[in-house]
Amino acid sequence: RENSNSIPRRTAVLAKEFDKYNLDIVALQETHLTGYGRLDERNPNYTYYWSGKDEPSDNHGVAICVRTELIRKGIISEPTCVSDRIMSLKIIEETTKTSFICCYAPTNVQDARQKDAFYEELKDVLRTIPKSHGIIIAGDLNARVGKNHGQWRQILGKHGFDVETNDNGTRLLELCALEQLTIMNTWFQQKGKHKSTWQHPRTKRWHMIDYIIVRHSRRADVKRCKSMRGAECGTDHNMVRSTIWLQPKQHTKQTRDPVYDSQSLKRDEIRAKFKEKVIQLHSDNSLENTSVQSTWTNMKQTFSKAAAETIPKKK
Template identity: 45%
Template structure:
């Protein structure tokens, strides 16, 4: 949920107005002692120096971090990007979609100590910034990107990740308008997101991650194939917008697929009622539901935000591509055989000649016997 007001960043980040350039190296110091992770891991850690043996296994996450700005008058520790990167490293997250980044324009920076690269898309620097989205990606994965992440707006950013055998997965980081926002802004957000999904290649895997500021409830009978049997709470107006998008684009809300405690499903606590709600979601195509091994909240993740991190483990399956060099199977078209020639031995010879090299002697005898029985039945037909 949004915190009003913004401030300029206290660190030297790379701000670009488009397009994104390759990130500059940035040496990272250890986070503040108030951080849950106080020791700086070695850059030679196996989780950052080399990819896993199976490139189709991924650990994704979405996290509303409330802001990436380092404000001098705040009690939060400085170097927010370093703190978040070390938390993702501790949880071994490959790629995290971040909401409410609040950085200006579009840009990137690299946290070398933890081995992550941050990409973001926000509003111009001369406007009030209460939104912003981004990706924090393990640097060895970022180095393999064919194209840098694309910022569609301050609420939507996409990234196309190449996998083995020329396969791809498209990730979309989102931050949806809150319940109090004007309907026109909500319509624009869902229209932009719908168009982006439709432009994505059909062969790509698609994962949409972020804070949708929506409660979808647990009515799996009304929304079969979209909601699992383990939802939380009741649906609100924003939730219906999200469910309608999922129904139209055949998406599944993975947070509701797994039976677990509510504390491992809810992501945000209302400040007045103190009730916990599920607002942050990870969506996949219905045809890719079997790729999702588990989706759950990680309560131990900490970066001085009121949202919990949601982690999703994926094991991607792809259908094998058809082989183009395989010779087509020869088929005999019985419909083109003239019935008048069936009574002659020449017809059998012609039939055998249409399949050179494919008929054995035994099979040929079976064919001859078949035609004998066929001719006997034809002769008994009334004229």
């Protein structure tokens, strides 16, 4: 909540790190924030939206952080807070929209009913998205999806990380097959340290459990997906940084009518020129047998043109 003493400090530190890595939209998990809300950071300019439990909790909670400029330009919509594990917003593109979904899945050892509930909730969100719209799922899925590119063609690339697949991994792969999604972390050939995202505290083995997932049809739009071990975000997970080509809708600025310096009419010279011009233009327009609306339009055009030619504009 905005009145928490710790939130501004944490969000300010994170915003500086996001700006350092030139991030426009960030998905955050395990925020521990209650309810839902918004917080603006001024330096640098980022806006946080979050969705959490109604009561304080030691886990759960998701948030999306966005460059404030994107909101101001109308490129980013207001978020939809689904639960303490899922929230989304829309990116307004030139010809379509892309749903950005931040999610946090139950751990692999948690009760199957919790996992079922999470995936049903995520499926419900995906079902509301038109087929013509893009999808970006970003988050901690607590899933090891393995390397079986042959079995999961179009879903997994040839550059996975974990040898084995766990229960959460199977659930995620089945969801991707159902919704025609692809796991982008596995499509880029790079060192293991740039694939793995989390180190098991007991075994000290690294795993890939945080993902960027998009539609099959938009796979070519993803130019990079890389784990960043140097990012300081106060978490035991590595940041996953992805570059995705989108085409935001351009909002053209509306041209404003010129504002004239009416005070200049107090000067005899300018007032005389304006009066003379109005008389000249008025005599050029015949107002006989015209409607009230036409008379008003002609008079408005006369005064506007006379002002444009004789009265200086306000600076």
